[in-house]
Amino acid sequence: xxxxxxxxxxxxxxxxxxxxxxxxxxxxxxxxxxxxxxxxxxxxxxxxxxxxxxxxxxxxxxxxxxxxxxxxxxxxxxxxxxxxxxxxxxxxxxxxxxxxxxxxxxxxxxxxxxxxxxxxxxxxxxxxxxxxxxxxxxxxxxxxxxxxxxxxxxxxxxxxxxxxxxxxxxxxxxxxxxxxxxxxxxxxxxxxxxxxxxxxxxxxxxxxxxxxxxxxxxxxxxxxxxxxxxxxxxxxxxxxxxxxxxxxxxxxxxxxxxxxxxxxxxxxxxxxxxxxxxxxxxxxxxxxxxxxxxxxxxxxxxxxxxxxxxxxxxxxxxxxxxxxxxxxxxxxxxxxxxxxxxxxxxxxxxxx
Amino acid sequence: xxxxxxxxxxxxxxxxxxxxxxxxxxxxxxxxxxxxxxxxxxxxxxxxxxxxxxxxxxxxxxxxxx
Numbered sequence: 244x245x246x247x248x249x250x251x252x253x254x255x256x257x258x259x260x261x262x263x264x265x266x267x268x269x270x271x272x273x274x275x276x277x278x279x280x281x282x283x284x285x286x287x288x289x290x291x292x293x294x295x296x297x298x299x300x301x302x303x304x305x306x307x308x309x310x311x312x313x314x315x316x317x318x319x320x321x322x323x324x325x326x327x328x329x330x331x332x333x334x335x336x337x338x339x340x341x342x343x344x345x346x347x348x349x350x351x352x353x354x355x356x357x358x359x360x361x362x363x364x365x366x367x368x369x370x371x372x373x374x375x376x377x378x379x380x381x382x383x384x385x386x387x388x389x390x391x392x393x394x395x396x397x398x399x400x401x402x403x404x405x406x407x408x409x410x411x412x413x414x415x416x417x418x419x420x421x422x423x424x425x426x427x428x429x430x431x432x433x434x435x436x437x438x439x440x441x442x443x444x445x446x447x448x449x450x451x452x453x454x455x456x457x458x459x460x461x462x463x464x465x466x467x468x469x470x471x472x473x474x475x476x477x478x479x480x481x482x483x484x485x486x487x488x489x490x491x492x493x494x495x496x497x498x499x500x501x502x503x504x505x506x507x508x509x510x511x512x513x514x515x516x517x518x519x520x521x522x523x524x525x526x527x528x529x530x531x532x533x534x535x536x537x538x539x540x541x542x543x544x545x546x547x548x549x550x551x552x553x554x555x556x557x558x559x560x561x562x563x564x565x566x567x568x569x570x571x572x573x574x575x576x577x578x579x580x581x582x583x584x585x586x587x588x589x590x591x592x593x594x595x
Numbered sequence: 596x597x598x599x600x601x602x603x604x605x606x607x608x609x610x611x612x613x614x615x616x617x618x619x620x621x622x623x624x625x626x627x628x629x630x631x632x633x634x635x636x637x638x639x640x641x642x643x644x645x646x647x648x649x650x651x652x653x654x655x656x657x658x659x660x661x
Contacts, residue, residue, distance in 0.1 A: 247654040250635040250642035251628060254660060263657070272657040278647035309654070316652040353660075355625075360617035363660050
């Protein structure tokens with residue numbers, strides 16, 4: 244560890260957004276850099292509680308990532324071209340978070356003489372406020388802002404948290420399974436970029452806009468081979484966003500503050516809901532301010548939404564949320580039907 | 596350094612927090628790291644200069660204040 248210069252950054256205030264581009268919903272994130280700002284690797288976890296975080300990271304896995312970083316550093320700058328794809332996009336809306344109009348009440352430094360915790364910009368606010376700014380300008384949200392940094396699980400790939408980049412599971416009939424990826428494969432490269440962590444894989448997927456071939460170079464039984472995944476155009480549409488801190492505000496915008504959960508197969512059977520039909524139960528309905536729009540429209544916890552803004556086919560909450568916010572603008576009114584105590588009802592929600 | 600990493604990761608994993616105000620925890624966090632010469636606390640420019648001089652890679656941890 245003494246082979247690194249370690250720095251703990253505790254706030255997003257003054258964060259150079261032309262350099263630090265990562266999944267801002269992560270609760271623990273690491274950048275490995277050369278002093279000339281070249282990015283070697285990213286590392287982190289999306290999870291907020293101990294049990295789930297252990298699903299994605301461990302000291303053993305981090306140590307293996309660090310070993311890989313040292314190898315890249317040793318070979319630098321001869322390997323600079325292979326690192327090109329890992330570098331951040333210099334074209335950003337704002338150079339630092341506090342330049343964003345919705346965050347301009349924050350300063351570049353923390354207020355240690357006053358309310359220091361309250362003077363901190365949290366990483367997730369970077370994307371939250373950018374989304375809000377777009378909505379307030381009367382536009383729909385672009386797909387990448389609604390589906391940031393997909394996890395490889397969307398392709399059927401689960402990584403081993405105790406290793407840097409080793410495949411732990413491959414989902415049956417998944418994109419990865421069809422391409423021939425196997426448990427135990429060491430992912431060395433994706434789209435030519437050296438891969439040292441799950442976060443590195445998310446970076447590649449985040450910059451993958453369209454469907455088509457995606458090449459993974461893996462090491463299997465001591466030999467390297469290329470695995471070519473074939474991505475459909477909507478490959479990331481089922482990416483899970485439920486866990487994200489920032490999804491809370493998307494629910495305000497798109498659902499009037501409701502949190503919806505998909506019916507299980509058992510619930511479908513019990514309630515007589517046809518397979519393939521939308522059935523999302525209101526797990527929570529916001530009570531205050533702009534999060535109480537659904538409540539004011541009459542919605543209650545336990546109501547089962549069976550159509551929303553014209554969408555009637557079965558889908559998880561996150562997919563519906565993205566469809567709504569990617570199609571409708573702030574101020575648009577959408578109709579929904581829901582079932583309460585066996586009776587069908589209607590409501591209308593004005594989107595934010 | 597390893598001890599800090601364990602603590603930082605544990606913090607991110609939602610370890611139980613003592614009953615202190617958030618402001619108190621932020622001040623304690625800074626004081627604790629100030630004693631640790633293996634880490635630069637919240638000063639990226641200084642860390643970059645040290646990395647350049649020592650020809651070492653940087654490990655930048657983004658971890659919220661408590």
